[in-house]
Amino acid sequence: MEELFAKPEIRKPENIVYKKTDLMVDRPLSYCPGCGHGTAHRMLMEVIEEMDITEKTIGVSPVGCSVLAYDFLNIDMLGAAHGRAPALATAIKRMWPNHFVFTYQGDGDLAAIGTAETIHACNRGENITIIFINNGIYGMTGGQMAPTTLPGMRSSTSPYGRDVPTMGHPLKMTELVAHLPGVYYVTRQSVHTPNNVRKTKKAIRKAFELQKENKGLSFIEIVSNCNSGWKMTPVQSNKWMEENMFPFYQLGDIKVDGKLIEVAR
Amino acid sequence: MAKIKGDIVINTERCKGCEVCLAACPFTVIAMSKEVNSKGYHFAMKVNDECTGCTNCALVCPDGVITVYRAKVTTE
Numbered sequence: 001m002e003e004l005f006a007k008p009e010i011r012k013p014e015n016i017v018y019k020k021t022d023l024m025v026d027r028p029l030s031y032c033p034g035c036g037h038g039t040a041h042r043m044l045m046e047v048i049e050e051m052d053i054t055e056k057t058i059g060v061s062p063v064g065c066s067v068l069a070y071d072f073l074n075i076d077m078l079g080a081a082h083g084r085a086p087a088l089a090t091a092i093k094r095m096w097p098n099h100f101v102f103t104y105q106g107d108g109d110l111a112a113i114g115t116a117e118t119i120h121a122c123n124r125g126e127n128i129t130i131i132f133i134n135n136g137i138y139g140m141t142g143g144q145m146a147p148t149t150l151p152g153m154r155s156s157t158s159p160y161g162r163d164v165p166t167m168g169h170p171l172k173m174t175e176l177v178a179h180l181p182g183v184y185y186v187t188r189q190s191v192h193t194p195n196n197v198r199k200t201k202k203a204i205r206k207a208f209e210l211q212k213e214n215k216g217l218s219f220i221e222i223v224s225n226c227n228s229g230w231k232m233t234p235v236q237s238n239k240w241m242e243e244n245m246f247p248f249y250q251l252g253d254i255k256v257d258g259k260l261i262e263v264a265r
Numbered sequence: 266m267a268k269i270k271g272d273i274v275i276n277t278e279r280c281k282g283c284e285v286c287l288a289a290c291p292f293t294v295i296a297m298s299k300e301v302n303s304k305g306y307h308f309a310m311k312v313n314d315e316c317t318g319c320t321n322c323a324l325v326c327p328d329g330v331i332t333v334y335r336a337k338v339t340t341e
Contacts, residue, residue, distance in 0.1 A: 016332060235288055
């Protein structure tokens with residue numbers, strides 16, 4: 001069926017304009033269909049491939065859905081205890097200052113159990129890159145309420161929606177760490193449309209360039225969907241994310257070159 | 266007249282049928298198949314000749330199953 005529209009005159013190796021990078025291991029990803037993790041992984045690997053720093057990059061994977069990131073990313077990776085990825089990354093960076101170190105963490109890992117490690121690593125201004133995937137839910141364990149869950153948002157432990165008087169306000173980690181002097185670059189992006197994917201890649205590239213110049217910590221939040229946790233189809237969850245997540249978690253740069261960007265937030 | 270033409274190859278065995286690429290394609294080149302792959306997912310497939318090789322579908326594909334080709338084709 002597919003071969004009906006094949007164009008062999010175009011389908012030649014020299015005409016390839018996009019293919020999955022070789023730094024992604026050729027095995028099926030363990031993520032649910034439509035999950036933003038796969039796209040975020042690929043953008044990260046494309047940046048590392050373009051900068052030609054494969055041999056000099058060490059990643060730290062968290063606990064959560066992306067705990068198996070070391071099975072998919074064909075670079076040196078370490079697994080940290082739950083939430084302790086920034087602490088481990090600090091140690092690695094201090095041992096090998098010429099290496100590129102990044103952590104890849106979800107919101108349950110970075111914003112809940114790892115709050116202390118994150119804030120102190122940011123405050124010390126460790127020269128690492130933190131990539132924070134925010135989907136507003138604990139995806140791996142079955143969609144429980146996370147610190148980043150929106151007010152009124154349903155999850156398996158808040159079936160009537162998050163009630164702010166009893167369950168508290170959502171935590172905006174990205175805005176929180178942007179105010180710390182050790183942090184040099186803070187941005188919030190997403191990976192649900194081609195345009196946003198391109199912007200995310202640029203942001204990751206910028207973060208690694210800054211790490212090369214020893215500027216300080218760079219923090220990239222990627223607002224992502226969790227369609228199985230939110231109980232929606234992937235396309236519906238992307239739409240829901242645009243309508244509900246983005247007004248609260250506004251996309252864009254928050255701190256560039258060590259200076260906060262003044263916008264009405 | 267020279268025209269930019271594109272083509273995509275979808276690794277149907279790896280496709281998880283999330284349909285994110287359908288929303289990203291500006292020319293509705295991609296549709297879901299009636300058949301399923303060995304994992305039981307309805308996979309994405311190319312259904313017309315409109316592809317320009319813009320790479321939008323490949324960029325948003327979470328599993329990176331799409332390879333995009335682009336070439337300048339000279340026509341009468």
